[in-house]
Amino acid sequence: MTGKGETRWFEALRAVLDDSHLWQAGEVAGRVGAAVSPLGLRATIWLTDYEQMALRALPEPGRAAPEPLPIDGSLAGRAFARVRSLRGDGLRWWVPMVNGTDRIGVVEFVAEADQDADFVGKCELLAGLIGHLITTTMPRGDHLDLVRRSQAMSTASELLWRMLPPLTVSCERAVISAALQPCYEVGGDGFDYALDGDTAYVAILDAVGKGVTAGVACAVALAAIRAARRAGGGLAEQARAADEALTEHFTEVRFVTAVLAELRLDTGRIRYLNAGHPAPLLLRSGRLVRELDAGRRLPLGLADPRAQVGEEALEPDDRLLLYTDGVTEARTPEGEFFGVNRLVGLVERSAAARLPAPETLRRLSHAVLDHQGGPPDDDATLLLVQWSAAAALDTVPTTKAADV
Incomplete structure (x- = not known):
């Protein structure tokens, strides 16, 4: 030129x-x-x-x-x-x-x-x-x-969407991506992340109940976790901050299930707390390895001094999938649950097709909606963490050829 x-x-x-x-x-x-x-x-x-x-x-x-x-x-x-x-x-x-x-x-x-x-x-x-x-x-x-809207959004959804970070973030060593459904009616589900230095912080939350009350509980817990993390608090301190905030701002017992985790981007070491939430799924080479079932404590809002942090070692290109129970408990009109096996099968097929992390979650969230065949009974949220330099490059625009 x-x-x-x-x-x-x-x-x-x-x-x-x-x-x-x-x-x-x-x-x-x-x-x-x-x-x-x-x-x-x-x-x-x-x-x-x-x-x-x-x-x-x-x-x-x-x-x-x-x-x-x-x-x-x-x-x-x-x-x-x-x-x-x-x-x-x-x-x-x-x-x-x-x-x-x-x-x-x-x-x-x-x-x-x-x-x-x-x-x-x-x-x-x-x-x-x-x-x-x-x-x-x-x-x-x-x-x-x-x-961007095809329909009106509920008050609870307006609140939560303003609280949440973008659906996908990448750095040279990892990708974090999320998906929420039903996007115009979501109330109690939420997620968060931060990429700072050699550490990636992630959280997924599910407040009990529906509508604005659940949305406010999720927002309060999310804000407390962020505040504690930004003040230098570790996972236990973040969870305690959420306990105290929920107790302070609600007269009745109000709790939120959650997984809080931190991933060392240099070593792949992950530490996590599970506050009454479905166990994260670890996938390696496109296949499920195991559920991360340690680090258990009571849901946020219910103090648990006995809580212990779980640990796991990731290998390069591993995927960690976090989800709320609205995913696996989604059911057809005949009562058939979506289930963990169906979820894992879809993730494994997406890995075989070499789909980028955000596209994997987009298709998963739509599969949950299709399974129900109508408006969902509960929020369904997914969060995928992939410790992979190659996966990060797949989220950057390019003319590189790729099949869909």
Whole structure:
């Protein structure tokens, strides 16, 4: 590419970044379109909905909004699922859009003429910038969030979604990914993580009950765990902080089941506390090795001075799957439970298909919903930790070929 061509791309990137300081959420699509137009490009931004079933286009001034695209069964969906740039018909490219490594959608680029060999790389750079800027713009108004919704959200869900971190985070040595269902009605389930130095901290929670009361209990426990962790407290101190917070803020007994864990990223050593929660599943080479059944204590909110921390040694590429009982206890109208065996079987098949961690959980959460054949009776949350440099690279956008 000539120096002039490089300058035009730089100007487009700078225009998007400069505009982002003052743009409103409803202006994003139009401003991005204006910035890339001098490059002979048309760009359409597609955001994933909360349930991760479809991609929804950001409306653009003067253009009718296209129909949502299904993630399962469309080329755009394949680009999203695999975090891989894919070529469509003619001069059309579907480029994954992430915030860090959290999948938020795709950008559809259509060129007016043939481009140079580095064209896709430049599109990935632009899509990455757009992804970051959409994330920073989201809290400014309701527009972008409304694009992602296919239905109204409950009060409890509004509360919890604002408390939770992005669904996926990666570093050079690990991936942590989560999925929640039903995303518009979730109440008592939650999760948390932090990647700091050589340690990854994770937590999954399930507050007893339903609706706002359960959501508040989960939020209180989650905030207490974060506060204790950020003050330097270990797993036992985090659990005690949650006990005290739940006792202080609820007049009646209110408890939350949870798993709190910390993984050493340099050695693979994991330490964990299980507060009345389903045991985490350890998978190695795509197969279940065992349940982690140590580190037991009473649910959060019920002080347990006898609690002891469990320990386990992971091997490179191991997966640790945490889940709430709404997953395994999901049942068909005839009463058949989803069960641990079905869950493990699906995870093992996803490993054989080399699915990225977030795509594994997306498909698992949908399998739980499909099994029930209707609205779920309980929240169903999944959290996957993979100690693997290769798995981390699978969450970074690229043009590397991959099957779905």
